[in-house]
Structures are given as C-alpha cells and as structure tokens.
Amino acid sequence: PNFFVRKRFAGDDNAVVAMRGANTVQSARTIVMVDGFVVSNFLGNRYDYPPKWNVVGPSEVRQFDIVYGPYSARYGGNSMGGVISVTTQEPKEGFSGSGTVQTMIMPFSEYGFDQTFTGYSVEGSLGFKQKDGPWSVRASFRHFENTGQSMTYNLLQKSTGASTTTVSGAYVDPRLIRPSGLAANAETAVFGAASPVDVEQDQARLRIGYETAGGWKIDALGLIWKTRQDLLDPRSWLVNSATGAPVYQGNVIFNGVTYNASGLTMSQTERTEYLAGLKLAGPLAGWDVAINLSRFWIASQDARSSNDYLTGAAGTAGKQTLSRRPGWYTGNLVVERDLGLHKLAFGADANLYETSTDTYKTTNWKTATGAVYSNSSYGKTSQWGLWVEDALDLGNDLVVTGGLRYDRWRAFRGGLASLIAGNRVDARFANRHDDSVSPKLSLQGKLAGDLDFQVSLGLATRFPTVGELFQGSHDTAGNLIAASFNPYLKPEKSTDASLLLRRSFGKTQATVSVFFQDVKDAVYSFQGTLPDNTLFNGYQNVDKVRQYGLELILESKDFLIPGLDVDGNLAWMSAKTFRNAADPRAIGVQFPRI
Numbered sequence: 001p002n003f004f005v006r007k008r009f010a011g012d013d014n015a016v017v018a019m020r021g022a023n024t025v026q027s028a029r030t031i032v033m034v035d036g037f038v039v040s041n042f043l044g045n046r047y048d049y050p051p052k053w054n055v056v057g058p059s060e061v062r063q064f065d066i067v068y069g070p071y072s073a074r075y076g077g078n079s080m081g082g083v084i085s086v087t088t089q090e091p092k093e094g095f096s097g098s099g100t101v102q103t104m105i106m107p108f109s110e111y112g113f114d115q116t117f118t119g120y121s122v123e124g125s126l127g128f129k130q131k132d133g134p135w136s137v138r139a140s141f142r143h144f145e146n147t148g149q150s151m152t153y154n155l156l157q158k159s160t161g162a163s164t165t166t167v168s169g170a171y172v173d174p175r176l177i178r179p180s181g182l183a184a185n186a187e188t189a190v191f192g193a194a195s196p197v198d199v200e201q202d203q204a205r206l207r208i209g210y211e212t213a214g215g216w217k218i219d220a221l222g223l224i225w226k227t228r229q230d231l232l233d234p235r236s237w238l239v240n241s242a243t244g245a246p247v248y249q250g251n252v253i254f255n256g257v258t259y260n261a262s263g264l265t266m267s268q269t270e271r272t273e274y275l276a277g278l279k280l281a282g283p284l285a286g287w288d289v290a291i292n293l294s295r296f297w298i299a300s301q302d303a304r305s306s307n308d309y310l311t312g313a314a315g316t317a318g319k320q321t322l323s324r325r326p327g328w329y330t331g332n333l334v335v336e337r338d339l340g341l342h343k344l345a346f347g348a349d350a351n352l353y354e355t356s357t358d359t360y361k362t363t364n365w366k367t368a369t370g371a372v373y374s375n376s377s378y379g380k381t382s383q384w385g386l387w388v389e390d391a392l393d394l395g396n397d398l399v400v401t402g403g404l405r406y407d408r409w410r411a412f413r414g415g416l417a418s419l420i421a422g423n424r425v426d427a428r429f430a431n432r433h434d435d436s437v438s439p440k441l442s443l444q445g446k447l448a449g450d451l452d453f454q455v456s457l458g459l460a461t462r463f464p465t466v467g468e469l470f471q472g473s474h475d476t477a478g479n480l481i482a483a484s485f486n487p488y489l490k491p492e493k494s495t496d497a498s499l500l501l502r503r504s505f506g507k508t509q510a511t512v513s514v515f516f517q518d519v520k521d522a523v524y525s526f527q528g529t530l531p532d533n534t535l536f537n538g539y540q541n542v543d544k545v546r547q548y549g550l551e552l553i554l555e556s557k558d559f560l561i562p563g564l565d566v567d568g569n570l571a572w573m574s575a576k577t578f579r580n581a582a583d584p585r586a587i588g589v590q591f592p593r594i
Contacts, residue, residue, distance in 0.1 A: 001513075001551040001571040003066060006047065009148030010104045010119060011199035013229070016050045020068060021517050021547045021575050022081030023593035025525075027051075028465050029081035035088055037221065037277040037294045038330045042078060043355050044467025045523065045539075051084075052296065054203050054225050055275055057123050057142050059100050060088045069496050069515065070460035073387040073403025073440050074334070074347065077462035080494050080519070091127035091136045091209070099124040108149045111171045111190050112237035119146025119199075129209075136209040144201040150193035150235065155179050156252075156259035158186075163251035163258050169237040170254050186257045191238050192248070192264050195231035202226045216282030223275035234264040234309060248309040266312030267305035268366065273298050290334045297327030306365045318365020319374065324356035343391040350384035353466050373424065379414030379470030383407060383463060389440075398445035405438040409463040414470035414487065429470060429487045436461035436491070452502040460496065464489040468523060468539050486539040493520045511553040518578075519545045524592070526583060542580045545591055549573030 006016045006024040022029035028045035031038065032053075039052040065085040075083055104119040125140035156170060158181035170189035178188050203225045210218045238247040238254075238261060249261050277294035301323035306312030329352045336345035356378040363370030389403035414429040438461060444454035471485045495518045502511040521541040555567040575594035577586040 001553060001569040002068075002549070002573065006050075008151065009106065009117070009146070009197070011144060011146040011148060011197075011201065013199075013227070014047045014050055015053060016047055017081070017084065018593075019066075019081040020515065020549065020573065021519070021545075021591075021594060023591075025593060026081070026523075028078055028462065028468075030084065031075055031078050031082075032084045032086070034086045035219070035221070036085075036279055036290070036292045036332070037275070038328075038332075038351070039275075039296070040078065042328065042351075042353055042465050043326055044471075045465050046467070046525075049465075049467065052225075052273070052275070054142075054201065055205075055223055056086055056088055057125070057140050057203070057205070059098055059123055060125065060140060060205075062087045062089045068513075069456065069458065069498055069517075070438070070494065071440055071442055071456040071458045071496065071498065073389045073405040073438070074345070076349070076383065076385055076405070076407055077436070077438070077460045077492070077494075080460050080462050080492065080496075080517075088207075091129040091138045093129050093131050096127040097125060104146055106149070110149070111153065111173075111193065112169070112235060113149070113193070115196075117147045117149060117196065119144070121145070134211045134213075138205075138207045140205045142201070142203045144199070144203075146199050148197040148199065150196055152194045153190050154192045154194075154261070154263045156186075156189045156191050156254060156261055158182055159251050159258045159260040161251050161258075161260075163253050165247065165250065166241040166253045167238040167247050168241055168254070169239045171237070172255075183257060186259070187255060189254060189259075191254075191261050192234060192236035194264070195233040195235070195266065198230040198232075200228045212282070214282065216280065219277075219279040221275065221277040221279075223273075225273045225275075227269070227271045227273075229267075229269045231265075231267045232312075234266060234312070236261070236264060236309070248313075262308065264309040264312075265306045266309070266365070267303065269301070269303040271298060271301040284335075287335050287337045290332075292330070292332040294330050295327065297325055298323055299325060301326075302368075304362070304365050304368055311365065315364050315366050318362050320360045320362050320365070320368045320371055322358050322360070324358065324378075326355040326357075328353045341393040343393075344388075345390070346386075346388040348384065348386050350382070352380065352382045354380040355466050355471070357471070373419055375419065376417040377415075377471040378417075379411065379429070379466045381409070381411045381463070381466045381469070383409045394445075396445070398443065401440075401442040401444075403440035405440070406435065407438070407461065407463075408435045409433065409491070411464070411466070411469055414466070416470075434463060434491060436463075436493075450503060452500075454498075454500040456496075456498045456500075458496045460494045462492040462494075462523075464491065464523065464539075489523060489539060490521045490541050492522050492541075494518065495520075507557040507559075509553075509555045511551075511555075513551040513553075514549075515551075516548045517546070519547075526586075540582050542577055542582070542586070544578040544580075545575065546578045547573060547575035547591070547594065 002020045004018040016027045017030045018024045027049045032040045032051035041049045067083045070079045100123045102121045107116045121144040123142040127138040129136035170191040172187045176188045206222045236248045281290040303321040306318040311317045332349040334347040358376045359374045360371040385407040387405040391401040410433045412431040417426040438459045440458040442456040498515045522545040527537040551571045553569045559566040575591040580586045
C-alpha cells in the first residue's frame with residue numbers, strides 16, 4: 001500500500017518513487033539499492049532525480065523488498081519514506097541464457113492528439129557458474145526504443161501588443177488555472193504541446209563472482225548505459241483563419257481576444273552513464289562481514305534546445321547544457337553476529353555527491369555552433385555515519401530491537417557563475433556542516449488469538465542534497481538569484497511511529513498498519529519569504545508537516561479455485577501543513593501530491 005512509481009510512459013526518465021508521505025517530487029526521501037549497491041540519485045530532490053533503475057534489467061530481478069519508514073539504524077535520513085532493495089538472479093550451474101522481446105502500444109487522446117504511440121525492447125543475458133569451482137559470470141544487454149506522449153501543454157498567455165492574425169483551433173478548458181494577467185473576457189485555452197518524447201536506450205552489464213575456500217564471496221558489477229531523447233515535433237493546433245496555415249508562435253486573436261502564443265521548443269539530449277561496484281561478504285573471527293563500494297557517474301550529458309519554435313525549425317539560436325561528470329561514491333560496512341539472546345550488528349557508511357553544469361548560448365542549437373559561455377552551477381556534499389543495532393530475544397515470542405545512528409554531513413565547494421560584462425563572475429557559497437543522532441526502537445511478537453504485532457519508533461534527519469543547495473543563476477547585473485534552489489536550507493527532521501497487526505484466517509491473511517509522522521523543517525519548493533523578508537520562489541523549509549494513515553492488506557491462497565492467489569490493499573492517509581511561517585496560507589491545507 002502507499003507505494004507508487006511515477007511512470008508516465010515506458011522509458012520515462014523521471015520514474016520517482018512515492019512511499020507514504022514522500023511524494024513524486026521528493027525523490028531524496030527513498031533509498032533504492034540493487035544487490036546492496038545504492039542507485040538512488042541524491043544529486044537532487046525533484047521529479048527529475050529518480051533512482052537509476054536501469055542498473056538492472058527487468059528479467060534479471062529475483063525479488064523486491066520494500067520497507068516503510070526510518071525504523072532501522074542501518075540507513076540514513078534518506079529512508080524517511082522507506083527503503084527498496086532489489087535482488088537479482090544468481091547464475092545457475094553450467095551455462096544459462098535468456099532472451100526477452102517486448103512491444104509497447106499506447107493509444108493516446110488529449111486536446112488535439114488522437115494518436116497511437118509504439119515502441120519495443122530486446123533484452124538478453126548469458127550466465128556461467130562453475131559446478132566445482134569458485135567463478136561465476138553473467139553478461140546482459142538491453143536495447144529499448146519508444147515514443148511517449150507529450151509531457152507539457154501550452155496555454156495562450158497575456159499579450160502586450162496588437163495582432164492582425166485571427167486563429168482558431170485552441171481548446172478552451174475551464175478546469176485549468178488562468179494564466180496571470182489575462183483580460184476579464186479572455187479564456188483559458190490550450191493551443192499546443194511539447195513534442196512527443198522519442199527515447200532510445202542501450203545498456204550492457206557484466207557481473208563477475210568469486211567464492212573463496214574460506215567462505216568469502218566477492219562480486220564485481222559494471223554497467224554502461226547510453227540514452228538519447230529527441231523532442232523535435234512540437235504541436236500547435238492554431239490555424240490562421242484567413243489562410244488555413246498553422247500558427248506556432250506570436251500574437252494572435254482567438255475568439256475576439258488578443259493573446260500571445262509561446263513556449264514551443266525543440267530539444268535533443270544524449271547521455272552516457274557508468275556504474276562500477278565491488279561487494280565482499282564472508283565470515284571474520286566469528287562475525288559476518290559485508291562491504292559494498294560503488295561509483296556511479298554521468299560521463300557525458302549534452303542537452304541542446306532551441307529558444308522557441310521558429311529558431312528550432314530554422315536551426316538557429318538556442319542553448320547547450322553540458323554536465324561535467326556529476327555522480328557519487330558510496331561505501332558501506334556491516335558487521336553482525338548472534339551472541340546468546342542478542343543479535344548484534346554495527347557498521348559505517350559514507351558517500352560523496354558532486355555536480356557541475358555549464359550552459360552556453362548557441363547560434364545553431366542543433367549543432368551547438370557559435371557557443372558562448374552563459375552560466376554554471378557546481379557543488380559537493382558528503383556524509384558519513386556510524387550505527388549500532390541490537391535485537392534482543394525476550395522470550396515468549398517477544399523481540400525488542402534498539403538502534404542508534406550518528407551522521408556527519410558537509411556541503412562544500414558550491415557556487416554559481418555567470419557571464420557579466422563579458423567576464424565570468426563566480427559567487428561561492430559558504431561551506432556548511434552539520435550532524436545528527438537518530439535513535440530507533442521496535443518491539444514485535446505475538447498477542448492472544450495468534451495476532452502478530454510490531455510497534456516501531458524512530459527519528460531521522462535528511463540533509464539537503466547538492467542540487468537543492470547549489471544550482472541556480474545570476475542576473476545580468478551579477479546579483480545572486482538562487483532560482484528554485486536555496487543554499488540556506490535546514491535539514492528535514494522526522495519523528496515516526498508505526499503499529500502493525502497481522503492475523504491468519506485459514507488461507508487468508510489480513511494485515512493492518514497504522515502510522516504517524518511529524519516532519520520539522522520539511523523541504524518543499526514554493527513561493528514564500530526568506531529570513532531577510534525577501535520574496536523567494538524555490539526550495540524552502542516548511543516548519544512542520546504532520547501525516548498519519550491506515551493501511552489494510554488482504555492475501556488469500558487458493559481463492560475459490562486451487563492455485564489462484566489474490567491479494568489487495570486499501571490505504572487512507574492525511575498529510576497537512578501544521579506550521580509554515582513563510583506562507584501561512586498553507587497551514588491546515590493538505591500537503592501537495594499526497
């Protein structure tokens with residue numbers, strides 16, 4: 001219940017996880033791992049920072065484990081929403097192989113669209129595991145192509161000039177919010193849409209395993225992932241009433257009112273990404289030890305776009321955005337063993353996230369010729385943590401688990417640069433550091449009537465991502481404008497509680513979960529006031545957000561007929577802004593996207 005992946009079309013780049021109170025634009029509140037390697041993209045906290053799902057192919061997945069809330073000391077504050085652990089198939093003894101061919105067909109109708117989009121994917125793998133030897137290997141690939149529907153639509157806007165071009169074809173939709181400044185007799189009308197999204201992806205993966213005579217298992221993983229996205233076919237439904245020709249931009253007269261039609265552009269993006277990971281697990285002096293090391297980086301990302309429709313069609317003015325090897329390093333150590341009635345575990349983890357982006361103005365957007373430097377954003381964050389956890393068997397089917405976690409966070413080398421009077425001017429942000437202590441406590445066991453229960457309590461602190469802090473721009477006079485981003489953000493701090501009850505009725509099992517979460521200084525993007533009383537539109541801290549909810553799960557085996565399994569779930573949740581000094585209008589209102 002309350003688990004959702006934002007997938008707008010097959011091949012969608014922005015497939016963010018939403019879990020309970022973490023919505024689809026709060027990507028940094030969920031940890032996603034594949035075979036222990038972190039694939040969450042904590043370079044930002046928004047719809048376009050999803051986990052790197054393509055690290056694993058669909059046919060390689062053995063199972064998903066989903067854990068709600070920050071109730072384990074093993075995970076940092078990014079587990080405020082939950083933790084998703086993906087486990088892949090192990091190679092079988094001898095040689096093995098698999099292949100999958102898939103097609104996608106999506107009829108789509110909206111405003112001026114009545115179209116069927118199609119795509120396909122081809123996936124295959126080869127595996128080998130020695131029968132009486134230590135080695136195993138698996139190589140896999142996937143090629144994917146698809147076209148997804150338009151993701152944005154364009155409204156006729158307020159016009160500041162006159163027009164002699166009368167048009168028809170716009171779709172008046174009173175359900176939509178009126179653009180600001182429209183005349184009283186103007187209508188909210190959709191005139192066009194961004195191009196459908198043409199996506200092409202290629203992935204190649206190699207995994208090598210080795211088992212030592214002493215019981216240690218060593219796994220190495222490598223991934224190459226190439227993506228290309230083309231948006232070259234923006235749509236306008238405006239038609240010149242006199243000539244019948246399509247109209248893509250400019251001042252127009254629609255239903256007797258003058259508007260401005262703008263916002264249609266063309267773009268192309270190419271990206272190459274890599275993952276390298278090493279995992280070691282085995283016994284050491286009576287303890288079970290596991291070590292994970294990984295590096296994910298975007299070796300190249302080249303995004304090119306036109307200024308408008310006419311420059312796009314003519315191949316003239318636009319901009320180019322280049323990413324300078326953004327990515328992350330992660331490391332994790334877990335040591336655990338059973339000691340009598342105790343199951344003791346402790347460990348450490350660390351990460352480094354870094355980003356750097358340069359933007360250029362170009363005379364030909366498609367070929368990126370005549371590139372002139374415009375602006376940059378850059379910065380780094382790092383975090384290391386220590387934790388300990390003990391599960392104590394109290395007898396009578398009761399187990400209490402206590403945990404404590406300490407985190408140390410740092411944000412540094414952050415800044416913005418712009419071309420001011422022909423020279424690059426940099427504005428550096430002050431380095432920041434902070435720390436947190438997060439206790440956890442859980443009790444589970446059995447009650448009368450074969451009723452299983454679990455009560456969990458926990459505190460968590462999520463520190464801001466490098467993207468929330470440092471990405472922004474200057475104006476032409478050199479004044480700092482942290483557009484959408486805020487270098488002064490405080491960390492989010494949550495207090496969580498959960499009660500879970502489960503009972504079996506023959507072949508049917510029922511589970512009820514009640515949960516509560518208070519988040520202090522929740523991070524969200526909205527318009528409000530900064531501490532110096534200036535108006536700001538971007539990431540800000542909401543003083544307190546409170547949510548609570550109820551979930552019901554029913555699972556039945558051999559339902560009605562042998563072999564038929566049925567499961568279903570139902571969830572109800574309320575999440576409201578409790579305090580918000582930056583914008584008091586939000587107090588008592590349902591939190592966005594929950």
